[in-house]
Amino acid sequence: MRYIIIFLFIYHSISVYAQKVSISLFNDSNLKSAIFSIYSGEYKLFTGNDKSISIKKNDLVTVSDKSGRISVSVNSIPKGNFDRLDFRETDSTGCMKIKPVFPSLEPRRYKGEFKISLLGNKLLIVNVADIDEYIAGVVESEGGEKSAMEYYKTQAIICRTYALAHFDRHLNEGFQLCDGIHCQVYLGMSFFRPEIKEATKITSGLVIVDQDNKLVTAAFHSNCGGYTVNSEDVWSLPKPYLVSVCDSFCLKSPHAVWDKTITVRKWISYLRDNGFRNTETLKPCQLCFNQPRRKQYYSIGNDSVPLKKIRNDWELRSTFFSITNTDSTLVFKGRGYGHGAGLCQEGAMVMAEKGKSYVDIISFYYTNVKIIKH
Ligand SMILES: [Zn+2]
Ligand SMILES: [Zn+2]
Known part of the structure; x- marks a missing residue:
């Protein structure tokens, strides 16, 4: 019972205060060091115990992991080592430019506030922003x-x-x-x-x-190729609102069609690796495949492999393809780009x-x- 009350309280809090959201920036990079500089507005850098460092518009604030603490320098002058840092705006016009130094990445600009701590030995930069921003x-x-x-x-x-x-x-x-x-x-x-x-x-x-x-x-994707897919065909779980629809709007868009050529030899070896029997006796024309509407499997006789797996293994743009053959090659003619569920962006x-x-x-x-x- 207590857990339910706590859950409801958290849920209620999120609903009421949904105007703000906290996002971990450069989350997939193992960030060790970054330079902050004010792009617009005014910021103060709080270092704990209500102590703060004042920073001006063109100051370069370097923040780095240093043996389990966060070292700070402003314009190359060391300011000390801290456990947590907090860039707070003095009004709501603040925008900060962040340039990752290690690893070196392109700079980005964000609005709102920034809370910095160490997660293991990587810098965790959390942007607290207005949800609409x-x-x-x-x-x-x-x-x-x-x-x-x-x-x-x-x-x-x-x-x-x-x-x-x-x-x-x-x-x-x-x-x-x-x-x-x-x-x-x-x-x-x-x-x-x-x-x-x-x-x-x-x-x-x-x-x-x-x-x-x-x-x-x-869910959304780039281009469905003419038909979106059912949720269960992508993620196993059916959803009543993610069901296949016929879409004629995207047929002339940039990602409507694609093609890829694979040699017959490579394809037969792939089928053998996926449990297809008697592959040595298959003729190229038996490898062809027609998919005027979306299917889930590529099959020959009683052997089959999910199209989803083929897409992943061969890094195809979609599962919506047909296959034609010449003597030694197979031509995959594909439609659409992406998983195909939900909204088709194009x-x-x-x-x-x-x-x-x-x-x-x-x-x-x-x-x-x-x-x-x-
Ligand atoms: Zn995530
Ligand atoms: Zn579409």
Whole structure:
């Protein structure tokens, strides 16, 4: 009973204070050292016990792991070693540029506050940001190609739904979401497309829920090739809102088709490794495969291999392919790019250009869902 009450309390707290989100930056890099510099606004660097170091606009603040503590220097002048650091803004206009030094990575700009500690012997940089700043940053990182406003609104609602559904994913590590593909890619604040910020603001708080008012798994991919897939064909688990739909919007988009050539010899060896029998007697034409609508398996006689496995093993763009042959080679003619479940980004862009609203687009790709204010 006590656990239920604690859970409800945490859930309630998250709902009420959902305006902020904490994200681990450069989470997939084993970060040892980084340089912080103020890009805009004003910041103070708190080092514990309410002590702070004042920093000015062009100061370079180097933060490094040093034998289990965090060393700080400002413009190469050492300021001491600390257990935790906290960059706090003095107003809400702050934006910080962070340049990882070890390993050396491209600098990124983020808004909000930054809490720095050591996790093992890597630097943990947690950005505490306004959720809509985060969403706009994710939309720009995940699908920021030039598009119509209704597409950006759609993508903002999807990214918000995904973030809120996974809010407790990293709580035991001291933050809510990471900035990698494990959660959602977040390469910085939205900087290049003001429409994205506007779309995020207009749709602020909106999320997609199923018939039981539960946040949906808002899956999306680049291009479905003409048919999206059922959830169970990708992740084993069926979801009533992730069911295959016929999509004619994406058929002329950049990732609509692909092809790849594999030698007959290599393909037969692959089939043998996957338990196919009598492979030495197979003729090239018997290796051909026709997939006008999405299938789950590639089969010859009673032997089969899941298309999902073929896609992974051969790093194909999708599982939606047919195979034709010449004497010594097989030509894989594929459609679409990505896992194929949920929203097809290139189809959604075309729908938006044709004047469909974000409600039309979301209801087209997710079956029987509702859009509500969280
Ligand atoms: Zn994550
Ligand atoms: Zn599509």
